[in-house]
Amino acid sequence: MHPDMYPVDEDLVRRLIDRQFSQWAGLSVARIRSGGTVNAMYRLGDDMVVRLPFMEGGAEDVALEQEWLPRLAPGLPWAVPEVLGAGRPAEGYPWRWSVLRWLAGENPRAGALSEPLGLAEDLAGFVAAMRSLTLPGAPAAHRGGAIASLDAATRAAIDALRGLPQEEIDCDAVAAVWEDALRAPEWAGPPVWLHADLMPGNLLVDGGRLTSVIDFGCMGVGDPACDLFPAWNLLPAHAREVFRERLAVDDSTWRRGRARTLSQALIALPYYRVTNPAMAHNARHVIREVLGEG
Known part of the structure; x- marks a missing residue:
């Protein structure tokens, strides 16, 4: 989508998890297909998701979420992402990244809303x-x-x-x-x-x-x-x-x-x-x- 996208794959995600979050080492890692334009998403085990920017512009967003989501969540009546781990640049990957709790559900589609x-x-x-x-x-x-x-x-x-x-x-x-x-x-x-x-x-x-x-x-x-x-x-x-x-x-x-x-x-x-x-x-x-x- 963008000329400056960083190549992110399952092997990189496994290495980052194994080196920085040993408690989750060995859990399954699977790419989540989405229409997102800034971040790659990988399911980690059954209950978590790894979110990594694939361009520099998304790195600031990760820091913003890590700082503010814990403050916003108590005032909101619907679930929002919960940061479980704040990843650091490593393994050649240059930016901060997050491990979040998995939130179940599906994206709504315009023209196909049931309610x-x-x-x-x-x-x-x-x-x-x-x-x-x-x-x-x-x-x-x-x-x-x-x-x-x-x-x-x-x-x-x-x-x-x-x-x-x-x-x-x-x-x-x-x-x-x-x-x-x-x-x-x-x-x-x-x-x-x-x-x-x-x-x-x-x-x-x-x-x-x-x-x-x-x-x-x-x-x-x-x-x-x-x-x-x-x-x-x-x-x-x-x-x-x-x-x-x-x-x-x-x-x-x-x-x-x-x-x-x-x-x-x-x-x-x-x-x-x-x-x-x-x-x-x-x-x-x-x-x-x-x-x-x-």
């Missing part, structure tokens, strides 16, 4: 719980700043998509949604705690209902619009309205949230359309949902 209204309620509850946290010294969330900071990258992505006619994206309509969002008032309240990457691949469900949220590498404080992503990347229109109502989202924040979700999709589609089908598929879904809502 969309219940899931919308759950997601709103999770977002509200994040916003209610008052932990001091919080970092700034990735994507948590002013929406204008995304302008150049978003316009470049729209231009890239104009060069991909096979994608059949109405780039003029997309640009109009983006322009509308830039006219919306920016968040003037205090920054709130955010997950900041509520993609379907970072949610786990059982029986259609939310059981846990994973991958907190983008977390921090910022504009509450950043955690409205599921409204367009996962929920159908009727459940989207439930999500909005439960969070009491005002019009300006809704416009910013829609545009932030659209921006992420526009940037992802030309970049991942060949290398990560899951990300590209969800990006197309977001674009359709946003344009359909207008």
